[in-house]
Amino acid sequence: MIGIALNITIGMVVLATLLNVYRLIKGPDAPDRVLALDTLYINAIALIILLGITLGTRLYLEAALLIAVMGFVGTVAMAKYLKRGSVIE
Amino acid sequence: MFDRLNFPQPWLSVTLFVVWQFLSNDISGASVVMGLILAWLIPQLTQGFWPERPTLSRPWRMPGYLLRVLVDIVVASITVARLILSGRTPKPVFVSYPLELEQPMAITILASTISLTPGTVSADVSDDQRILLIHTLDASNEQDVIDAIKQRYEKPLLEMFQ
Amino acid sequence: MSALTEYTITALLLIGGAFTLVGAIGLARLPDFYTRLHGPTKATTLGVGAIILASVVYFSFQGEGIGITEILITAFLFLTAPISANIMAKAAMHLGVDVMDGTRGSPWEQ
Structure with missing residues (x-):
């Protein structure tokens, strides 16, 4: 039963990722694209955790943690660049 | 140093x-x-x-506050999900929220709480830290939003930080 | 693994997937940047939170103990979500992104 639920959930998250990519391509403004990238990395974390449950290993959680840290720094850097024109002042 | x-x-x-x-x-x-x-x-x-060290006068109230925020996140997420799936056009509004809190740390916690509960995002604080600009996804009355935030989040924070 | 645990994990997985999907639908469907900000930053955080909870329950019943890394990821996501939403809203206000018709009040720039 968990196997079926896992497959359905992976399907839903993949669909969500495709919708994010649609917003990333369509824009129309730069902040929309940053928002789409922000959502994409959170969905990537979800997919990695689901992969970990499927394979029955916890090894991938470290990667998910790294994506969480780096994705946040990336979002802040991009938003700050849009606002100020530079990342480090 | x-x-x-x-x-x-x-x-x-x-x-x-x-x-x-x-x-x-x-x-x-x-x-x-x-x-x-x-x-x-x-x-x-x-x-x-770091801003000045906040003076927490009643730190033991923090867990209860966090629990309330967690419940509100779940409840409000369902509300937002229903709005998105229903397909109707939302009625967004920018609310200028008059702050009673004065300490920077308390204002940060309030702004984060507002952003975490779906349906409201805190967008900016005025330079004198007296007004918080909140974007609300779907509200028919600005005063209701202000009253709800004041009652549910700012009152407990005021009691904790003063 | 008992039947109750299996039901719990299944329910958490499906809830998590559903919220993630609804957040993405909101991102794709809502009319302007400020309303789009509401969909993913929150619905997605809750969605990923539920999926992480499913992972915690699953691995703790595999006899591997409670996962600390999962808790760190959840805490980190819940701490950073409002900050990134706030800084993106500030960037949008600075750039003067269009707001949808019928929005009351206006963003200010200082």
Whole structure:
């Protein structure tokens, strides 16, 4: 039963990722694209955790943690660049 | 700056030490030493960025507050999900929220709470820290939003921080 | 693994997937940047939170103990979500992104 639920959930998250990519391509403004990238990395974390449950290993959680840290720094850097024109002042 | 072996932010130091132990998976001599170094070094380096130390007068009320926020996140997420799936056009509004809190840390906690509960995002604080600009996804009356936030979140924070 | 645990994990997984999907639908469907900000930053955080909870329950019943890394990821996501939402809203206000018709009040720039 968990196997079926896992497959359905992976399907839903993949669909969500495709919708994010649609917003990333369509824009129309730069902040929309940053928002789409922000959502994409959170969905990537979800997919990695689901992969970990499927394979029955916890090894991938470290990667998910790294994506969480780096994705946040990336979002802040991009938003700050849009606002100020530079990342480090 | 480095000539003293002190901990200007004791709670930050404790948090950093504990998080480092979690990150190293198992507690060993090396991770304890490294955790102590980080717990001393990071507060020293970031000293200039911290606002004045907040004066928490009733810290034991924090868990109850966090629990309420967690429940509100779940309830409000369902409301937002229904709005998105229903397909109707939302009625967004920018609300200027008059702040009663004065300490920067308390305002940060309030703004984060507002952003975490779906349906409202805190967008900006005025330079004099008296007005918070909140974007609300779907509201017919500005005053209702202000009253709800004041009642549910700002009152408990005021009691905790003053 | 007991039947109750299996039901719990299944329910958490499906709830998590559903919220993630609804957040993405909101991102794709809502009319302007400020309304889009509401969909993913919150619905997605809750969605990923539920999926992480499912992982915690699953691995703790495999006899591997409670996962610390999962808790760190959840704490980190819940701490950073409002900050990134706030800084993106500030960037949008600075750039003067269009707001949808019928929005009352206006963003200010200082």
